[in-house]
Amino acid sequence: xxxxxxxxxxxLEFFVFQNMHIQKRAVGTSVCNGxxxxxxxxxxxxxxxxxxxxxxxRAINRAYIPTPHEHVANCLTHxxxxxxxxxxxxxxxxxxxxxxxxxxxxxxxxxLILLFSFSTVFHCSCxxxxxxxxxxxxLLHRIDRxxxxxFISSSYTPWLLLRSTQxxxxxxxxxxxxxxxxxxxTFQILFHERYKLLETCCYIIVGLLPAIVIIDMVEYDGxxxxxxxxFVFLSGVFFFKSDGIxxxxxxxxxxxxFLGAAIHYYAVYNxxxxxxxxxxxxxxxxxxxxxx
Numbered sequence: 001x002x003x004x005x006x007x008x009x010x011x012l013e014f015f016v017f018q019n020m021h022i023q024k025r026a027v028g029t030s031v032c033n034g035x036x037x038x039x040x041x042x043x044x045x046x047x048x049x050x051x052x053x054x055x056x057x058r059a060i061n062r063a064y065i066p067t068p069h070e071h072v073a074n075c076l077t078h079x080x081x082x083x084x085x086x087x088x089x090x091x092x093x094x095x096x097x098x099x100x101x102x103x104x105x106x107x108x109x110x111x112l113i114l115l116f117s118f119s120t121v122f123h124c125s126c127x128x129x130x131x132x133x134x135x136x137x138x139l140l141h142r143i144d145r146x147x148x149x150x151f152i153s154s155s156y157t158p159w160l161l162l163r164s165t166q167x168x169x170x171x172x173x174x175x176x177x178x179x180x181x182x183x184x185x186t187f188q189i190l191f192h193e194r195y196k197l198l199e200t201c202c203y204i205i206v207g208l209l210p211a212i213v214i215i216d217m218v219e220y221d222g223x224x225x226x227x228x229x230x231f232v233f234l235s236g237v238f239f240f241k242s243d244g245i246x247x248x249x250x251x252x253x254x255x256x257x258f259l260g261a262a263i264h265y266y267a268v269y270n271x272x273x274x275x276x277x278x279x280x281x282x283x284x285x286x287x288x289x290x291x292x
Contacts, residue, residue: 064243066250071127073251079120081258085112088265095273104158105273111147111154112261118147119254142192145199146185149206153181155264156210159226162272165216173213180206200241207233222271229263232256 066074089109096102122144125137156177160170184202191199211230214223236256242249 064250066126066243068127070248070251071123073248074123074254075120075127077251077254077258078116078123081116082113082120085109085116089113092265092269092273095269100161101273104161104268107154107157108268111151112265114147115151115257115261118144138192142189145188145192148203149181149184149188152203152207153177156214158268158272159214159217160210163217163219165213166218168213168216170213173210177206177210180209196241200237204234204237222267225263225267225271229260229267232260232263236260 089105089112092105092109093102096105118140122137122140125134125140157174160174160177163170165173184206187202188199193199207230211227214226217223233256236253239246239249239253239256246252
């Protein structure tokens, strides 16, 4: 009997010991998991802080203020294109052989120069502490945004001056395009940074509406490049509206602008501003029946 009681006591002590051991392991695991979770949160916070130093808070109905890193990127991404834009414009003008080609080259080439030059000047003024909140900076910002309308209209001008359409008058279309640009510039001057979404919609409308006339053209050479360039511009709008959400968003937008402009320039240079003899040969090939 005594042996049985001792045996029962030993069994009870064993189960109590096992239960205490399991509880200790559970507490240890809980502490460990809590530590790992806290470490994970701290790591995420560190990553967030690391990204946050490259961008500021998102601005609502006012101009976004870039960080110093973003200022430098904004200046460099368009500043390095000023000299190439002068060279590109000069090559375009020297290639022109007819009055229509000459004026198209001047309008489009100067628009390229204005786009990259005023963008760089504006962003440099933002970077300089003396002019960051000055009237000059606000004036340059309005000019920078107004030049976008000029660039859009100038990009369509060579196509409307040098290509024929089937039903729609190109002269009327050019007039409408530039009137829309003037209205956009007026809106920009009067309501600068007050209705940012509407402002973006105005850019898109001015950029897309003349494309209807482009589709109506008799010749199709270069229209693929025109469409690809337009798609690049539209894709970049996502980054144009992502200041304060994506670091260096505006600098990325600048890269999309450069790529879209480069594609459009390639199309204008190779399909529109060409020697008259080459243009006649191209039209003859396009209109000639297939010989079997």
